[in-house]
Amino acid sequence: MSEVRYPTTQSQAVWGQRRAGGTDVMDRLRHGRIAGALVDLRDVAGMEGLVVLPDGSVEVGTKVTLARFATDAKVRAGWPGLADAVGGLATPQIRQVATIGGSLLQRTRCAWFRSPDFSCHKSGGSGCPALAADHHWNSIFGAGPCVAPHPSTLAVALLAFDALILADGRGTLTVPELYGDGQAADREHTLTDEQLLVGVRLPPPLPGAVSGWLRTAARARAEWPLVEAVIRLVPGGMRVAVGGVAPVPMRFLAVEAALEAGEGVGAAAQAVAGAASNPGSSYKVMLLQRTIETLLERLLTPQKAAP
Amino acid sequence: MPTSRRGFLQAVLGTSAAVALAPDAAAATPVATPGNGDAPISFWVNGEARTLAVAGTLTTLELVRERLGLTGAKEGCGHGACGACTVLVDGAAIVSCIHPATSLHARKLDTIEGFAKGGQLHPMQRAFAAEDALQCGYCTPGFVTEAIAFYAAWRLDNGTKTPDRATIAGTLAGHLCRCGAYDNIYRAVAAACAGKYDSEVGAPPRVEAKDKVTGAARYTVDVSVDGQLSGGFVRSPHAHARMVRIDVGAALALPGVRGLYPLIEQGHKARYVGQEVAILAADSREALRAGLRAVKVEWALLTPVPSFDAARVAGAPLVFEPKEKPLSGAELPVPAGKAAGNLRGPNSISVLMDEAGADRAVADPKNVVVHESFRTETQCHTSLEPHAVLAVWRDEGLDVWLSTQAVDAMADEIAEAFDLTRERVRLHSEHTGGGFGGKANFDVQIRGCIALARQLGRPVRVALERHEELTIALRAGHSAEFHLAATRGGEPAGLVINGWGDGGASVGNSLGIFARLMYPYSKKRVQEWDVLSHGPPTRAMRGPGGPAGHFALEGTMDSLARALSKEPLALRRSWDKNPERQRLYDRVEALDWWKDRPRSAGTGRFRRGVGLASGVWMYFVQSNTQVLAESSPEGFTLRCATQDIGNGSRTVMTERAAQKLGVPREYVRVEIGESKYPTGPMAAGSRSVGSLIPAIDDAIEQLGKDLVRAAARAFGLKKAVLAAGGVAHEGGIKRWDELLPTLPRFQRIGRRLPDDIPYFLPFAIGGLSVGKRLGASVQLTEVEVDTRLGRTRLLRSWSGLAVGKIATPMLARSQVCGGVIMGIGAALYEERLLDPNTGGLVSANLEDYRIPGIGDMPEMEVVFDEGGFDNVGAGGIGLAELCTVPVAASIASAVHAATGWAPRHLPIRPDRMLAGVPA
Incomplete structure (x- = not known):
């Protein structure tokens, strides 16, 4: 049985698997995917704020729940694409409990990792059974030794809004800095055991920006994405961030450049350059372009009903 | 090979060193819940303040169910996907199975038990x-x-x-x-x-x-008895391996681990990942998990063929030698056919159907012939209550609480397996949290749990975890080729079917029978093979073989209609000899959304289409069914060793007795879910209603005679007869509420008398008779396909069923909707995935095995045509399977109509749609 500690200060909340809402940790604990001590953040003071700073940016503590974040009136008004994404991910019960920090640092949702029948790089073993098997869910960009795409919808949304990550012991990071290149075999992010993610900062909303989120999956709700995109449209600040296609949340700079150049929906075609797929995952290349296209179409013609 | 644990060690390890491995008695003393590190939490539960010390790893669900004894919240998946464990924390709904109990500190917890106030429901x-x-x-x-x-x-x-x-x-x-x-x-x-x-x-x-x-x-998982141990399984991590030895010394040395019972003998093979090797029991689930991790099994690895495709390759390793018997029959009771490599078969149901003529018809250039191939994937029953057993041996016999859909049959099986008289087995199953065919077998976890409880002299409880559930409770996927010929004039000419069942290490999978039951043109060759592979054995699931069989048959009919330039409904009308389905076709023709449906495939991003599929299901009667009826001063009681798995048998029984007696339902008490009552039907083969109702009628008729006689004698009634509400006589009616308190108690056992028309076979097999009638249905669905993103959304569903009289219309409608939804899952989402290299279960939870959610539902309409079944005992037959079998076929047909692309591989995943339909 794992020991659980309940520190009261941030500086004590290190050296172990951190637990806030517990929605990922408790699942992995039960299925033998966690060894060693747990550090529960329940009694740690702070990290629960959602504060607008004088410049219009917002700081959100790591313990803020996704439900609170997504329904906050300031967040909804300033970063609607982000609020949509966070308000639509997982299920209502999960969003009530899961936190900013947990959502960003959750472990992979790869079916092989979550099944007790396998061992892999990320579960303390070696190798990637998914690579040798069905490629349906695999990354189509920059797959490392682990081929699973990054699981965090929140991270995709934060990437689309140039959010910064605040980490004790590490300072202020961009989203790409938090996740690195996705090539580490055994972990999904770059924070070390003595570093603590304490919150995120959203830069002030850009005037005139429109933004949205689109997830493509088979079922209507409560399903991990095949591909999902968060897009912000504003001249000089076009952002196209996508999940489900790479081991890290990924920006599509060529699509952004095409949008800046005024290309409109057709810019989506720029997304697929460099995609590496095989027969099992080639549909994802098509779906990537079409997901971006569909969301662009919606954002560029806002009067049209959303699909 | 049950033995004491020390004896077991010696038996397996066979050396004196083994004895040294065995723990001493002191190590086996009970250990209390670990106190170290427990944190005190104070919270309110349903308004009451509580303070408890809890472990940091305890979940809120464990706290609620095991520490507070509030068993309303349930564990369904154990990872937060199904919501069965939902409770409120500070008024917000959360999933308690992955919520740390220590997070409840200083919070308000509300559970389902707290919402009814002062006897008033919320x-x-x-x-x-x-x-x-x-x-x-x-x-x-x-x-x-x-x-x-x-x-x-x-x-x-x-x-x-x-x-x-x-x-x-x-x-x-x-x-x-x-x-x-x-x-x-x-x-x-x-x-x-x-x-x-x-x-x-x-x-x-x-x-x-x-x-x-x-x-x-109360479900089986909610029952607990003093001193019960938690049981769990050591499972094979290999798809194909021979067990060399098992070392349980380290496990038994752990605190709280009590004992083990082997389920595979040394030297025998495991044939799938997850096969039960042994059952272990411990004081707590935590100790059990530690114990399971500590059991060391040495395996001699053998080359596996973990997939259907690999098993069919020439020279593939054999899953079973020709003389070995594959694991239990699965979907339909067909014997294992002749062995050829990993194939068993062919089984043919087309004897005497001019097989050679069928071959000629599909090769005849004068005919219009369509050739279609189909593939379906393995589907999991996914009952939200897992398989669960609690076994308690007592001097007077064995008590077993079991989550089952076959109370009576399981009691027989247990009595036989443990050499007990039937009376000494008392099986209890008050409520069963779903079955769908998955809980009708005498599974190894039942046998193992009871055996270990006997060996240890302690109650043992087993409740499978979701990944175990998804490992063992399955229906087979199928692959099939259909060749259908018609004359140029559209008359049936011949049908050839070759089918292959993908049932892992089991045989008995069949999809061909529906082609014999519907459209009974005479020239047919139906041949089917089981393909053995190193996957878990499959078993019957709601409408065995039906979804795949209808998908293939109806898809082929649609193709033929196109080839003949006929309306799909017109072709069916002209071939279908079933009068019930013809009446349903009339109703379809009157439906606006059928009449007004788009006649050609759409062209834009979103394309709508309406699909139609006909359905057939068989009529089974458990002819040994008996129902006891009793009168007492309080009212009437029915007793039967049957169960309610959500199929509504309790309500059907209550309603029928109340109608027969002319009393309000409150006067009738129904006691089921106990094996001590007279033999009742299992909830399988859609047999419950058709078996129970006639037996109830018979019991009440007999009881009525007793009551009329006694009433006449006691009150001097003239020309007394049984009537609605009481006993009618010359002077009026003596009502039951006056009569019953004054009359003695009477008991009568009613039997399920044969129908007016003979059964298909003159004898019953295991108490089961096959009736001559067939249930008939037509399923319509309207879909909207998003061709750009590959999604299929259901807009409308219309289910027409002709099964005769409906016992309880509202419940019947509920059951039909449920069958439609299960069909939606098969058509669009559900696909059990085994790793093609190792045979391990990839879709091991309810995020990776995806059943339909509430957002995936169409508008639903259900229509019953109640005529035509007066010659069967209940005036009608069951519908639980009939309602689900044509659904996937109908959805595939609708996608075909919408897009011009005919899905031939279920489920219709987005990637398959994108490959099939150019945007």
């Missing part, structure tokens, strides 16, 4: 009960709890405005119901929010509804 509970928004009831506390939180917020913001479907779907997106009660759940939530249930309403349509909406209904 309006949402009333709504769920009154709208029949539940079936087995296992997921119900979770749904109701979430809906209550929603109701509070909605009423505050919106008053009694009615929430729309999208809002309700969003709210309940974190809940799964496998029975498929979603349609009525929409209704219930909308009506409660609109204020329709703010005050008390009449009795609900389902007799046990109140227990299910309050969390009071």
Whole structure:
């Protein structure tokens, strides 16, 4: 049985698997995917704020729940694409409990990792059974030794809004800095055991920006994405961030450049350059372009009903 | 090879060193729940303040169920996907199975047990009960709890405005119901929010509804007895390996680990990942998990063929030698055919059907012939209550609590396996949280649990975890080729079917029989093979072989209609000899959305189409069914060793007796779920209603005679006869409420007498008779395909069923909707995935094995044609399987109509759609 500690200060909340809402940790604990001590953040003071700073940016503590974040009136008004994404991910019960920090640092949702029948790089073993098997869910960009795409919808949304990550012991990071290149075999992010993610900062909303989120999956709700995109449209600040296609949340700079150049929906075609797929995952290349296209179409013609 | 644990060690290890490995007696003393590191938490539960010390790893669900004894919240998946464990924390719905109990500190916890105040149900509970928004009831506390939180917020913001479907779907997106009660759940939530249930309403349509909406209904997983141990399985990590030895010394040395019973003998093979090697018992689940990790099994690895495709390659390793017997038969009771490599077969059901003529017809250039190939994937039953057993040996016999759909049959099996008289086995199953065919077998976990309980002299309880459930409870996938010939004039000319069942290490998979039951043109060759591979054995699931069989048959019919330039309905009308289905076709023709459907495939991004599939199912009667009827001063009681798995048997029995006696339902008590009662039907083969009703009628007729005689004697009644409400006589009617308190108790056992028409076979097989009648159905669905993103959304569903008289219309409708929803899963989402290299289970949880959610539902209409079945005992036959078998076929047909692309591989995943339909 794992020991659980309940520190009261941030500086004590290190050296172990951190637990806030517990929605990922408790699942992995039960299925033998966690060894060693747990550090529960329940009694740690702070990290629960959602504060607008004088410049219009917002700081959100790591313990803020996704439900609170997504329904906050300031967040909804300033970063609607982000609020949509966070308000639509997982299920209502999960969003009530899961936190900013947990959502960003959750472990992979790869079916092989979550099944007790396998061992892999990320579960303390070696190798990637998914690579040798069905490629349906695999990354189509920059797959490392682990081929699973990054699981965090929140991270995709934060990437689309140039959010910064605040980490004790590490300072202020961009989203790409938090996740690195996705090539580490055994972990999904770059924070070390003595570093603590304490919150995120959203830069002030850009005037005139429109933004949205689109997830493509088979079922209507409560399903991990095949591909999902968060897009912000504003001249000089076009952002196209996508999940489900790479081991890290990924920006599509060529699509952004095409949008800046005024290309409109057709810019989506720029997304697929460099995609590496095989027969099992080639549909994802098509779906990537079409997901971006569909969301662009919606954002560029806002009067049209959303699909 | 049951032995004591020390004896077991010696037997397996065979050396004196083994004895040294065995723990001494002191190590085996009970260990209390670990106190070190437990944190005190103070919280309110249902308004009452509590302080408890809890471990940091304890979940809120464990706290609620095991420490507080509140068993309303259920474990369904164990990882937060199904919502059965939902409770409120500070008024917000959360999934308690992955919520740390220590997070409850200084918070308010509300559970399903706390919502009814002063005997008054919460309006949402009333709504769920009154709208029949539940079936087995296992997921119900979770749904109701979430809906209550929603109701509070909605009423505050919106008053009694009615929430729309999208809002309700969003709210309940974190809940799964496998029975498929979603349609009525929409209704219930909308009506409660609109204020329709703010005050008390009449009795609900389902007799046990109140227990299910309050969390009071007890399922096997809710039962506990003093001193019970937690049992769990050591499973094979290999798809193909020979067990060399098992070393349990380290496991038995752990605190709280009590003993082990082997399930594979040394030197024998494991043939799939997850095969049960041994069962282990420990004081707590935590100790059990540690114990399971500590058991060391040495295997000699053999080359596996973990997939259907690999097994068919020439020279593939053999899963079974020709003389070995494959594992249990699965979908239909066909014997294992001749061995050829990993194939067994062919089994043919086309003897005497001019097989050579069929071959000639499909090769004849004068005919119009279509050739189609189909593939379906393995589907999991996914009952939300897992397989669960609690075994308690006592001096007077064996008590077994079992989550089962076959109370009577399981008691027989247990008695035989443990060499007990049937009376010494007392099987209890008050409520069963879904079965769908998965809980009708005498599974190894039942046998192992009982054997280990006997060996240890302690009660042992087993409840499978979700990944185990998804490992063992399956129906086979199929691959098939259909060749169908018609004359140029559209007359049937011949049909050739070659089918291959993908049943892992089991045989008995068949999809061809439906081609014999519908469209009975005479020239047919139907040949089927089982393909053995190193995957878990499959078993019967709701409508065995039916979804795949209908998908293939009806898809082929659609293709032929196109080839003949005929309307799909017109072709069926001209070939179909079944008068019931012809009446349903009349109704389809009158439907506006059938008449007005788009006749050609669409062209834009979103394309709509309407699909049609005909359905057939067989009629089974458990002809040894008996029902005991008793009269007493309090009213009438029926007893039968049957069960209610959400199919409504309790309500059907109550309703039938109440009608026969002319009394309100409150006068009738139904006691089922106990093996000590007279033999009852298992809930399988759609047999419950057709078996029970005639036996109830017979019991009540006999009881009525006793009562009439006694009443006549006691009150001097002249020309006394049984009548609605009491005993009629010359001077009027003597009502039951006057009569019963004065008369002695009477008991009569009614039998299920044969139907007026003979059965298909003159004898019953294992108490089961095959009737000559067939259930008939037609399923229509309308889909909207998003060709750009590969999604299929269902807009409308229309189910027409002709099964004769419907015993309880509201419950029957609920069951049909559930069958439709299960078909939606098969058509669009459900696909058990084994790793093609190792045979391990990839879709090991309810995020990776995806059953339909409430947001995936179409508008549903259900129509019953009640004529034509007067010659069967109940005036009607069952519908539980008939309603689900044509659904996937109908959806595939609708996608075909919408896009011009015919799906031939289920489920119709987005990637398959994208490959098939150019945007």
